[in-house]
Amino acid sequence: MTALAEGVAGSGSVAPETPVRRGRRGSGAWRYAVLAVLGVYFVVPIAASVWFTIRERDGVSLETYAAIPGAEGFAEAITRSLAIAGLTVVIALVLMVPTVVLVNLRLPRLRTTVELLTLMPLVLPPIALVVGVRSVLAWAPDYFFGTPLAEAFFALQKPSLPWILVFVYVILALPFVYRALDAGVRGADLRTLTEAARNLGASWPRVLVSVVLPVLKTSVLNAAFLTLALVMGEYTIAVILGFETFPTWIVVISGSAPQLSVAVSVLSLVITWLLLLLISALDRRRGTKETS
């Protein structure tokens, strides 16, 4: 394609007529129309939600927001969700950092398989996955009752801290964690660094801790934030398995306190926004460091 373009540009025998871009001058109008219509579409629900939560009979007040921390069940739900998110981040990283490094440095043959498996959760409907998980969990009372395996199954489903959610959320986070880490490994010249460390006598675990992790710091943070955002918003799996997390709590209170549920929704949007701004700030810092 480029060769063709260059060939044409180089053929001076054709009298180069000044390009007249017909229809280009008038094409600004549709652009502004698109921007205006979509701008309204995206701003109105947020503005309306904010207004919905702060209007009172006489003027505005922030009472609804002040009432969030003390709302019934809030502290419990948010603590549980944060605990689940933290555990998910740790397990996802412990699982994926060595895998991504190995696949990039030592096992390139496995790359396609690993990539395919990590991308699956992106398109697989979570509700289908959770129906499958439920079926597996049902084996405990149906087939294994009284065995240690059944005990382990039940231990996974403690309502106070449902470990099964952690394990399934790790699967849901795989696409984001893999891609963030893979980009980091490819961006840094990890092969040279690890070879140098190995030549100096470092063991593989040692290389992982003192060379790979420091190099991947921003990617690791990136992956952690994306996973955090995912877990704090996940509803389908928690509700089908019957656990109460932050999103299911919002739905529970919406019946009795509609203003409160909207306020919490607005707040979670703001927090997602801040998290992603933090990620892009990190990315930009890394970008400038590499070019300098």
Place this chain on the structure above:
Amino acid sequence: MLVVLGALPFFLYVAIFLLLPIGVLAVESFRATDPVTFEETWSTASIQAITEGPYRRAYLGSLQLSLITAVLGAVLGLALAVAVLRARRGLLLRRLVLTASGVLANFGGIPLAFAFLATIGSAGVVTALLTDTLGIGLGGFSLFSMAGLALVYLYFLIPLMVLTIIPALEALRPQWREASDNLGASGWQYWRHVGGPVLAPPVIGATMLLFASAFAAYATADALVGASVPLVTLQIANALSGDVVVGSENRGKALALGMVVLVGLVMVFYAWVQRRTQRWLA
């Protein structure tokens, strides 16, 4: 040899928490529990059941909703991406739209549903504005319908489209445009013969991704419409909730398996499209 062991935890984990549940789904969809003796047998009853009546309607409803929202989201997202990339003094605008897309593509589920409830739900701010202040009403529009869901889904599908299609738009080399301009091609001819064919595979790929997300969406629909709109995800949740007849659990599994198969078909098509892309953008 030891190196391969290092990748073992990953494969074990994926096998247990991803492949096993899906495999179990595929097997247990073909099991049936006798309502009297509770004996389990092999049967295609569940699979047959989900192709009929309300389940068939649910599949058609889900497919229709995801198809319409995916195409609309793709067209509008593409238009937005082109408009932003072409803006002359648009660095700030571009940055704003990109960050906002990143946030809003992640802003699905429950909070989104409540934001729209506060906007055009029955007690919504815009509803009140249109009916009480302007006196024109919503013109028959209801948030708790297929059209209402489509309006809400587009809120995260358009940003998702912008995010996925911008790299492809940036890969369109300006030289191609210049070359076609120099040869006297009009804007339309450029898009018909150069830009269009190059962009088509990534656009189709992104549309598939939008389709898959709309098809899988459950939280928003559950919070907004309950069971009043025929959607597979809602039917699955319905079939699993305890207070129903024996065998509905298996029907839930069959419905979920049906979703996996449909998404799988879409992905096979996607892989085929991708293979064609690489020929162009390598």
